[in-house]
């Protein structure tokens with residue numbers, strides 16, 4: 001007669017497709033009862049693994065039905081305390097955040113509102129960090145506007161994938177000394193995409209764990225704007241070193257940025273600081289004049305309210321936009337411009353804050 005020990009041994013070869021770790025090791029197999037011809041298994045999956053539920057259940061059935069005396073396998077779901085809760089997923093007592101092998105720091109670039117320059121900041125910060133000799137990765141998790149491939153001039157490329165099943169790995173695209181992967185490589189830019197929570201979870205986890213990142217001092221993550229499933233998925237999956245909140249100076253942008261910042265704060269994830277973009281407009285023709293097109297003081301106010309530093313004020317300059325369109329980030333194209341200098345100073349602050357040598 002099949003024993004519980006034999007069943008556990010058989011099930012120990014089922015792995016989480018994200019980390020490659022066994023379900024037993026992860027504590028996702030909560031209870032196993034063997035009473036031939038019946039067997040029952042209780043799963044205790046964290047929210048982010050819900051997209052794998054059906055696949056895991058199928059694998060459990062396949063393994064247990066191989067025993068001659070078992071022909072009915074029941075799968076139950078444990079009531080996970082994490083269900084639906086925006087809790088202390090990142091740094092508190094809740095299980096399980098899993099680091100990415102070889103990745104020392106994860107910095108998420110976020111904003112409350114779209115179009116404030118989050119991707120521009122993520123790309124230029126990544127470039128400026130790489131220019132300082134750091135090993136940098138960039139994960140573009142912006143499902144609604146994955147435009148970092150365009151900004152880095154690699155929109156036509158497709159990353160290679162090797163291996164099979166849970167062992168599959170994505171090879172990041174190399175550009176400007178950065179290893180990057182993007183939602184933009186997977187979806188058609190011109191087609192609207194409706195992402196449901198579990199799908200989004202699965203894809204973000206694949207990008208995190210099934211990318212061959214190698215050794216990285218920093219992985220910069222360009223988040224979608226807002227406070228949705230993508231933010232939650234990231235926060236529940238990996239230990240985030242800190243978050244950078246991008247805003248423009250005006251009040252309407254600030255209100256959204258406040259919400260974005262509050263979400264990460266609520267999850268106990270450190271806020272590294274605020275970045276104010278488009279602080280003033282610099283005319284392309286001399287004499288150099290500065291125009292505060294969007295008012296002033298917004299970034300400073302947000303930083304003060306939350307007792308975090310205002311890490312950078314990035315001017316609005318035509319070459320930033322041109323560089324973005326042409327796939328040639330400003331820190332590389334015009335390293336002496338005011339914006340490039342601001343991005344480089346930002347990189348220095350980040351290196352100091354997260355203590356990378």
Ligand SMILES: Nc1ncnc2c1ncn2[C@@H]1O[C@H](COP(=O)(O)OP(=O)(O)OP(=O)(O)O)[C@@H](O)[C@H]1O
Nearest residue numbers: 114115116117118119120145315316317320321324
């Ligand atoms: N400092 C700047 N000076 C000039 N243009 C800028 C600046 N920052 C961003 N832009 C331009 O503004 C546009 C929006 O920027 P970006 O795509 O970085 O914003 P986003 O917040 O990531 O947007 P989304 O929410 O769509 O992802 C881009 O065309 C970009 O080149």
